[in-house]
Amino acid sequence: MCDFFSTVRFRRQIKELTKRERDGYASVLADICNEFKGKTIEEIRISLDRILDADKFCLVKLRLKNSALHLSKKDGFRLLYLVRKDKPEVTFLYVYPKRGNKGELNVKNNDYLPFLEDYVNECLSLVKHDIQQELKELE
Numbered sequence: 001m002c003d004f005f006s007t008v009r010f011r012r013q014i015k016e017l018t019k020r021e022r023d024g025y026a027s028v029l030a031d032i033c034n035e036f037k038g039k040t041i042e043e044i045r046i047s048l049d050r051i052l053d054a055d056k057f058c059l060v061k062l063r064l065k066n067s068a069l070h071l072s073k074k075d076g077f078r079l080l081y082l083v084r085k086d087k088p089e090v091t092f093l094y095v096y097p098k099r100g101n102k103g104e105l106n107v108k109n110n111d112y113l114p115f116l117e118d119y120v121n122e123c124l125s126l127v128k129h130d131i132q133q134e135l136k137e138l139e
Helices: 008-017 028-036 041-045 109-122 131-138
Strands: 003-006 050-053 057-064 077-084 089-097 127-129
Touching: 008 028, 008 089, 008 109, 028 057, 028 077, 028 089, 028 131, 041 077, 057 109, 077 109, 089 109
Parallel strands: 003 089
Antiparallel strands: 003 127, 050 057, 057 077, 077 089
8 A cells, every 4th residue: 555645835736726727737636646546656666757766765757648638648747756665655746737828848857856855844744645535536
């Protein structure tokens, strides 16, 4: 069983993206939950989208589809998350769309430091998520 957590920055971004349904980002939380639903920690850890591979964790930038706008992974969302190597834990750090009025360019390697700092600063106060339950609530 895998535990999922999130930082304040991630939750603020989700709130901002889902504020207005007409923007086309309303599916972001469901798209994230569907990506991780039923996966083991081993399946999550073997991601080929690793940005940083340290001793105790991996930083991953994952491409996600945007089902609200029917966009493929190429044009959908980018999810930055951290996977612990010593525990079955995943922490969502940030998510951003590639297209639309809130679309962002790629986050470059030097830009990852604030997200890792968030994790370190909030490590003891991260919010835990139940992916299965959140999906049920979204339906």
